[in-house]
Amino acid sequence: MNFPPDACAPATRQGRAARAVWLTGLSGAGKTTLAHALEASLHRDGLRACVLDGDRLRAGLNSDLGFSDADRAESTRRAAHVARLFVDAGVIAIVALISPFRAERAAGRALFAPGDFIEVYVNVPLAVAERRDPKGLYRRARSGALPHFTGIDSPYEPPAHPALELRTDEWDVAGCVDRLRAHLGLGRHGEGMAPPR
Numbered sequence: 001m002n003f004p005p006d007a008c009a010p011a012t013r014q015g016r017a018a019r020a021v022w023l024t025g026l027s028g029a030g031k032t033t034l035a036h037a038l039e040a041s042l043h044r045d046g047l048r049a050c051v052l053d054g055d056r057l058r059a060g061l062n063s064d065l066g067f068s069d070a071d072r073a074e075s076t077r078r079a080a081h082v083a084r085l086f087v088d089a090g091v092i093a094i095v096a097l098i099s100p101f102r103a104e105r106a107a108g109r110a111l112f113a114p115g116d117f118i119e120v121y122v123n124v125p126l127a128v129a130e131r132r133d134p135k136g137l138y139r140r141a142r143s144g145a146l147p148h149f150t151g152i153d154s155p156y157e158p159p160a161h162p163a164l165e166l167r168t169d170e171w172d173v174a175g176c177v178d179r180l181r182a183h184l185g186l187g188r189h190g191e192g193m194a195p196p197r
Ligand SMILES: Nc1ncnc2c1ncn2[C@@H]1O[C@H](COP(=O)(O)OP(=O)(O)OP(=O)(O)O)[C@@H](O)[C@H]1O
Pocket: 025, 026, 027, 028, 029, 030, 031, 032, 033, 034, 054, 055, 096, 097, 098, 132, 134, 135, 167, 168, 169, 171, 172, 173, 176
């Protein structure tokens, strides 16, 4: 069957964009906020994207896991495998997960073709994250009610060479999304899509 020349354009465009955008950083850094803002922005472009958020995963797939180092590593491993399935299906997988350990993030990257795992360090000083404390977790951790909390009594290993670093205490959400979009080869809204890679 002959298709008109641009019949496959959306699929081609989507296929080019399907990658894992892996947002790592402290609790309160802004991963969930940015993940959903990026998802909405990609949807406006007609691209298929979905958020894999640590809290949502904990409610289901990872409900058997706690907050020990081993369980945090396992939750990172599972998220990477799920993200890979989404990317294989042509969907941009936006992962919002503290994922505190370098080794597990590297193992996640190894599941993807080169360039298809974009490690984004959502970076704020601990003091800023703690001041935001959007879920009251730092307060509980400081009081001892929440042991093994990343940044307080559990380590966070920042990426050594992230593809992108977003300082959410310096750039607002729109500015961070613009940087993410630029990294994905997409223009700002209203500028249209970038030419093929
Ligand atoms: N530039 C920014 N980007 C993202 N969030 C921002 C920014 N500036 C301020 N914030 C605020 O910081 C908070 C970040 O909370 P968010 O739940 O997104 O963090 P998180 O990294 O997902 O934390 P957790 O690991 O606990 O899920 C929100 O209240 C958000 O409004």
